[in-house]
Amino acid sequence: MPPLRSSAVTLRSIAYGDSDSIVTFFSRDYGKVSLMAKGARKSVKRFSGILELFSVLDLVWTQGRGKGLCILQEASVVNPFEGLRTDFSKTAYAAHWCELVYHWMQAGHPQPAVYDLLIYVLDRLSEGALSDEVLHIAFQLHFMRINGFAPTLDHCVKCGKPLDRFKGTSVAFNMKKGGVACARCHAGAPAPGGVSKGTVKQLRWVLSRPLSTLSRVRFSGQVLEEGCRVLEAFVPYHLGRETKSLKVLKHLQRGKITPLKKLNSNRGTH
Numbered sequence: 001m002p003p004l005r006s007s008a009v010t011l012r013s014i015a016y017g018d019s020d021s022i023v024t025f026f027s028r029d030y031g032k033v034s035l036m037a038k039g040a041r042k043s044v045k046r047f048s049g050i051l052e053l054f055s056v057l058d059l060v061w062t063q064g065r066g067k068g069l070c071i072l073q074e075a076s077v078v079n080p081f082e083g084l085r086t087d088f089s090k091t092a093y094a095a096h097w098c099e100l101v102y103h104w105m106q107a108g109h110p111q112p113a114v115y116d117l118l119i120y121v122l123d124r125l126s127e128g129a130l131s132d133e134v135l136h137i138a139f140q141l142h143f144m145r146i147n148g149f150a151p152t153l154d155h156c157v158k159c160g161k162p163l164d165r166f167k168g169t170s171v172a173f174n175m176k177k178g179g180v181a182c183a184r185c186h187a188g189a190p191a192p193g194g195v196s197k198g199t200v201k202q203l204r205w206v207l208s209r210p211l212s213t214l215s216r217v218r219f220s221g222q223v224l225e226e227g228c229r230v231l232e233a234f235v236p237y238h239l240g241r242e243t244k245s246l247k248v249l250k251h252l253q254r255g256k257i258t259p260l261k262k263l264n265s266n267r268g269t270h
């Protein structure tokens with residue numbers, strides 16, 4: 001079998017034996033793939049320390065013997081996303097998005113739309129071109145859309161009433177049904193965890209437009225807080241689990257982690 005090649009994002013790395021690593025990548029052409037990186041932790045020359053999390057690399061790998069893991073043969077850096085390593089908040093967002101991709105993507109199933117989405121948000125996050133929270137909202141919405149779980153934001157998920165005809169300014173979110181619910185369908189009153197109608201409209205705007213248009217809109221602090229809160233509940237509900245990195249991110253957003261603790265908990269997630 002000839003060597004396989006693809007660009008890929010490094011999602012996870014675990015030590016194997018004395019000097020090797022098993023590295024899981026999300027490749028553009030082959031989807032999620034775990035490769036044996038022989039000598040990765042011993043020889044500086046072997047991969048020159050480039051198998052860092054979140055880095056985009058060009059990879060070459062070959063089939064291992066028998067049913068063993070494929071072997072990483074060559075790796076060269078396309079984009080190291082340096083900006084993600086010097087700011088703990090950015091590290092936490094990148095770790096969370098990569099963990100969602102790690103858990104949701106099936107090995108060997110290419111998902112180029114998810115790959116392009118991940119590269120886009122990591123690149124903007126690293127550059128600081130858009131706010132971390134705007135990128136967080138955009139990533140979650142489009143990740144769910146590509147995977148067929150886009151939240152319903154323009155009408156009640158139970159009775160179909162258009163959002164514009166909802167009474168009041170607070171809108172309830174029905175996690176199970178996957179979208180907004182009018183007051184009558186949501187036990188007669190908006191839930192305490194509801195969000196404003198304005199937030200729902202902005203989430204809808206983000207969901208319906210290309211990522212390249214994100215910079216055209218200003219998001220208020222309320223929209224960012226509510227948008228992040230509802231999506232950080234919505235995505236794990238449909239994924240079926242809350243990732244470790246989301247717990248770190250939530251503590252960070254609430255200011256519960258001091259810089260030293262932040263560093264340690266980040267290391268603990270990988």
Ligand SMILES: [Zn+2]
Nearest residue numbers: 156159182185
């Ligand atoms: Zn309804």
